[in-house]
Amino acid sequence: MKVDEKNDIDTIVAQRHANVLVDKVGDLILRFQRSVVALKTKASSASGSPDFAELAKMGTSIIPNVMGVYAADKEGSWNLLLNQICKRKVPVGATNTEEYKKWETWYVSGADLAKLPV
Numbered sequence: 001m002k003v004d005e006k007n008d009i010d011t012i013v014a015q016r017h018a019n020v021l022v023d024k025v026g027d028l029i030l031r032f033q034r035s036v037v038a039l040k041t042k043a044s045s046a047s048g049s050p051d052f053a054e055l056a057k058m059g060t061s062i063i064p065n066v067m068g069v070y071a072a073d074k075e076g077s078w079n080l081l082l083n084q085i086c087k088r089k090v091p092v093g094a095t096n097t098e099e100y101k102k103w104e105t106w107y108v109s110g111a112d113l114a115k116l117p118v
Contacts, residue, residue: 032058032065040076047080056084060113067107074100088116 004010032055039051055062063085070078079099083090091099102117 028058028061029065032062036069040073047077047084052077052081055081058085060085063107063111067103070100070103079103086113086116091118 035051035054039049039055042049042051055066063082066078066081066085070076070082075096079096080090082088082103094102099117106112106115106117
């Protein structure tokens with residue numbers, strides 16, 4: 001949508017919407033970072049912790065962030081988080097390394113939610 005800069009009201013409304021969007025994305029990123037730090041520092045079971053649940057509630061919008069953390073920590077429970085966010089059944093007997101390769105291939109090839117890794 002193009003805003004006529006001569007129309008002050010449209011410009012103000014468009015700027016307000018842009019500011020709200022930037023604030024929401026910024027808040028999401030901060031919540032993500034706090035939850036990741038808390039999850040990494042607690043010794044509790046990752047998938048059963050409140051921090052894990054908080055991350056899962058953030059939904060598919062955090063997949064790029066999760067993949068960034070997952071790339072740096074392939075032994076973490078990030079595959080479980082992605083499984084929960086994407087509603088994918090957890091494969092039996094797969095190692096973290098095998099799971100990372102599947103998720104990485106899926107993500108690099110477009111992260112299509114209709115074509116989750118098998």
